[in-house]
Amino acid sequence: MTRKLIIATVLMLSTVMVSCSTKPSDSPKPSDNNTTTVEQNKDDNGSSNADSKKANETTSDTKKVNKVKLSIYSIDDNSLEPNESGTIEVNENSALQDKLKELAKAVSEKKFDNLPIEVKSIDTVNGKKVATINLTDSNNKKWVPKFQGSTGGSVTANTLIENFLQSNNKSKGEWIDGVKFLYNNETIEYEHASDLSTVKYAN
Numbered sequence: 001m002t003r004k005l006i007i008a009t010v011l012m013l014s015t016v017m018v019s020c021s022t023k024p025s026d027s028p029k030p031s032d033n034n035t036t037t038v039e040q041n042k043d044d045n046g047s048s049n050a051d052s053k054k055a056n057e058t059t060s061d062t063k064k065v066n067k068v069k070l071s072i073y074s075i076d077d078n079s080l081e082p083n084e085s086g087t088i089e090v091n092e093n094s095a096l097q098d099k100l101k102e103l104a105k106a107v108s109e110k111k112f113d114n115l116p117i118e119v120k121s122i123d124t125v126n127g128k129k130v131a132t133i134n135l136t137d138s139n140n141k142k143w144v145p146k147f148q149g150s151t152g153g154s155v156t157a158n159t160l161i162e163n164f165l166q167s168n169n170k171s172k173g174e175w176i177d178g179v180k181f182l183y184n185n186e187t188i189e190y191e192h193a194s195d196l197s198t199v200k201y202a203n
Helices: 002-021 033-063 096-111 150-165 191-197
Strands: 067-075 082-091 117-125 128-135 178-183
Touching: 067 096, 067 150, 082 096, 096 117, 096 128, 096 150, 128 150, 150 178, 150 191, 178 191
Parallel strands: 128 178
Antiparallel strands: 067 082, 117 128
């Protein structure tokens, strides 16, 4: 009997010792989700701020584009004097030849039934900037009637000269000093448009 009690006591002690030596399971670590979310929010905010800054810079650059007005002239049939009949706006910082091309397009559309007007070059002649303008029509002679007639030829010549020289336009900025006209790359030799056969300079 005593032996049984001893064995029972030993078993109980063993059970207690095993229970005490067993470590509680590790508690779960705090989730890193909050940290990740905060960092992601910072990144998102940073990207958003950078995009906004770029957009503001782009808008600012757009606002900095300055325009200058070029006049479109009509010629009075009686006095042959120029009268401003409209304007176009061009970028002040554009190359001079590009400004002339925009003007040529407008003059062609508004004054010459869309007949082609080509800006060939800008050359320096005796220290002055002289533009060469070529009137083209693929040899179908659509320009020819505009050179004919005492009034018609003079109106055509003055319209071209006044529009390209912009003599009366004080706000045109940098501009050419003179202009030379060609017809299909050749000198214009029509009696009533004789002013187009030589270089014309601004007053």
